[in-house]
Amino acid sequence: MGESCKVNDFDECTVYGTCSQTCANHHGSYECSCVEGYLLQPDHKSCKAKNEPVDRPPILLIANSQNILATFLSGGPVPNITPTSTKQTTAMDFNYAEETVCWVHVGDSASQTILKCAKIPNLKGFTEEWSINISLILHRK
Known part of the structure; x- marks a missing residue:
């Protein structure tokens, strides 16, 4: 065979x-x-x-304990994006193809941890924000 x-x-x-x-x-x-x-x-x-102008210039998203803000790599603020309010952001990621930023938002207790996401279409600001509750409480046997 x-x-x-x-x-x-x-x-x-x-x-x-x-x-x-x-x-x-x-x-x-x-x-x-x-x-x-x-x-x-x-x-x-x-x-x-690149050092040449493009339709979507590279930006840097910066998260701290109060907000997420956007800046051009030259250091200047992105004029269309007003910082979005956060609380104790512990992680953040950006999906370039979908123009979406997601971050982990920690509330007053561990049981209030939330995954938040928002669109940033054409660098025109945070829109269509949504949330997913995350349970971080682990049970030990």
Whole structure:
């Protein structure tokens, strides 16, 4: 009887740090790329901001215990984005393709921990904010 082998593909994109921005998994390999306004560096993994004007210039989102604010990489504030109010933000992430920022908002007690998300369409401010309650209470047996 004929035998065949099937080689399983490992998804390198699931490993943190494989690519600094976007990662496309291919059978047996992967490819890193950069979002608009950035250039892929010679290491083929990291991205660096371009020095030319683009439609969506790179911004930096900064979270502290009171709010999340946006600034251009030059240090100037993004004029359309008013900081959004937070309380004890402990983690934050941005989905470039969906123009969505999400953060963990801690309330007065651990049982009031909430995952909050908001759209930032075309850098015009935080819109469509929504929340998901998270239970951080672990039971020990």
